């Protein structure tokens with residue numbers, strides 16, 4: 001038996017090493033996926049026009065961009081701090097009648113939907129915030145383009161719903177104050193079905209391919225663009241992710257992701273052109289240093305996965321939601337549990353086999369039979 005145990009431990013060690021190498025490989029890819037564009041900076045210093053190609057130099061023209069409370073960030077789930085005071089985000093006025101007309105614009109950096117001031121965050125923040133606009137960040141047909149990352153993982157795309165504190169008169173007034181802005185962020189991923197809420201935006205993109213073009217779109221339920229579960233989120237203090245990078249944003253990044261069909265994602269990443277008439281792609285900023293900031297979580301990241309919670313939608317929106325849970329207490333953990341499961345099962349089989357063939361002593365083979373639950377293995381996909 002001890003020889004078997006030795007072999008099993010060696011095998012386990014080997015598999016652990018392999019799993020680790022595999023993960024290191026992905027991290028390397030992710031770290032470099034945004035840096036394929038040349039860093040050349042054709043426009044001289046002092047120009048008021050910025051682009052994602054010179055994002056490494058934003059700090060020269062916009063001093064805040066080089067400061068130490070910048071966004072986006074990587075959210076290391078193991079380092080987040082559970083805060084029971086973080087109540088579910090509550091939205092009001094998000095369901096707009098089709099008789100409303102909203103301005104949808106290609107501003108050269110993103111597609112931006114202007115929102116009426118009737119939309120507001122009424123729960124989850126200490127103060128009240130009014131909506132101003134929403135916009136998206138995305139990658140290219142060959143790579144993801146979310147701004148925030150979770151445990152180093154970049155998602156296909158990211159939505160930002162920008163709000164300002166109602167104690168200020170306007171967005172532009174609020175944006176310079178530390179408590180001025182609240183942005184709700186959610187990750188977009190490819191799923192099996194078309195998302196009808198995103199379709200309300202995507203179907204108009206062909207009409208605003210060039211920078212500066214805009215179109216009026218009928219109102220719809222804006223909350224449908226966000227995940228159904230508004231209880232599970234991360235919270236931290238950061239900045240606008242584009243110049244002037246003001247450090248005035250209280251960020252909420254939802255744990256649950258939103259699903260778009262493959263075709264919808266392709267439409268998003270291929271429809272628009274930037275001010276150079278090139279494809280508007282990879283319009284995301286690389287993650288910034290935390291510099292001692294703490295990231296709070298509204299839930300205990302180490303213990304649960306959100307599938308244990310009901311996925312009701314806080315009464316904010318009806319209809320079918322196209323979202324799914326994405327990251328769990330760590331893909332690595334899931335892999336480890338899977339490997340451990342396999343190893344233990346193998347050892348058990350060997351053990352049984354050996355004792356059967358020897359056909360000698362009495363044993364207690366039932367002892368280690370029921371300790372496994374397969375709950376974590378489905379997360380490895």
Ligand SMILES: [Zn+2]
Nearest residue numbers: 135137160241
């Ligand atoms: Zn944004």
